[in-house]
Amino acid sequence: MALTGLITATVAAYAWYSAPTTPLLGRVGVAGVLGGALSNLIDRSLDGVVTDYLHTGWWPTFNLADTLIIGGAVLLVLTSARQSSPAVSDNDRDART
Template identity: 50%
Template sequence: MLFFLITSFLLTALDFAAKRLALIYLKGGLEITLIPHVLKLIYGENTGAAFGILPAARWFLILLAVIVLLVVLWYVQKERCRSRWQYNGLIFIFAGALGNLIDRILYGYVVDFINLPRWPTFNLADIFIDIGAALLIIYLIGSAEKET
């Protein structure tokens, strides 16, 4: 459990630091092109969930994030993860949910700053949640194959 918490908090700290830098350097309208026509850093404020769904649902999203965090902590503590895929997936989901929860509490919105063409702006916490979901899918596919 200690490794789970330390790793989650380190990932959350990385997300928080990146968002602070975005607030400091990008909020005024600065755009930084990292790869022309592919990747740039721009400032965005997301009051909704992923991809802007559920706009202005701050308190619902805060409650949902708290529930997700508590369920993940309970599961890791009581159920003992059965594989590294599952364990690491839950670390990434926990860190991403915590990172975006901190933003919602502090600012009333989530700070986004990574921009790809024809894609909503996102942040590291969103990437962590996506990585976590992918790892859990790999775990579930592997578990299903073992049962057959």
């Protein structure tokens, strides 16, 4: 549980630090990851395990917190894919040739 708490605190610190410069979609993604992580941490602190309660029969069993974590991670990947790389100026191109 200590490792889960450390990872959750790290995600919270990252969210706090990066929020002013992160696009809205990225902030929603980090909030989803952080909310899911906190939910799993609280669930684990109550009885020592995370309770999975969504049983589909054709997919592994999971809970709402897992869904938030995965959804938030997908939003973070989409946000980072949408951010353009820094433009290369003509001076930088001339320096490489």
